[in-house]
Amino acid sequence: MPSDPAAVAPELARLYARVFAEPPYREGPEQVQEFLTYYTEDSAKPGFAVVTAREDGTLVGFTYGTAQAPGKWWPGCDKPPPPAIMDGPSFAVYEWAVDKRYRGRGIGRELMARILAHRPEQWATLTVNPAADAYRIYLRAGWRRVSMSYRDNTPPMVVLIRQIAGWSAIPWGVARGRGDR
């Protein structure tokens, strides 16, 4: 993890701009500015984490997210949060991006593995545009569709959750954590 999350913000924004200019996102400068604003706010929140990947010093991928209090859920959802989200804190993955020239080499998988490693939360959540390749990638990686999120000025998003590896629900409903297996 970078030592100063704020220091990498301009680099993240440049990569974000390139990646999310692609279809189906087709985002422009306004959304890049929004990303910077949210990232700056989020980086001050509890449980924030960012993981970056570099090739010869150049940023080629990143992912970031923050912890969510029990019951905290995505806006505009057509279903209430599942019990897993009500019962304890979760980790929301807000962004996951790899430079197009570096995709398909396992960098994305490694970024996701690292950000979810050693989390105190048992469940991770995110939203994804179902028209994006990432949607199929998430489903293959074990994320589960639990809701749709409908918001103004945003395409309908699928809400996914996934139990964080190292946690496993045992039959009587008690969760045991990493190091306890």
Ligand SMILES: CC(C)(COP(=O)(O)OP(=O)(O)OC[C@H]1O[C@@H](n2cnc3c(N)ncnc32)[C@H](O)[C@@H]1OP(=O)(O)O)[C@@H](O)C(=O)NCCC(=O)NCCS
């Ligand atoms: C999603 C993304 C970060 C994945 O990064 P990546 O470095 O290409 O991912 P990896 O090479 O680690 O591949 C991860 C898995 O996805 C699979 N995969 C990669 N590209 C794929 C594609 N276009 N279609 C289907 N599966 C694909 C890989 O085979 C791999 O599967 P495995 O773990 O079972 O072997 C990258 O494609 C990206 O930046 N996409 C645009 C931004 C985006 O949509 N982000 C998600 C927003 S919610």
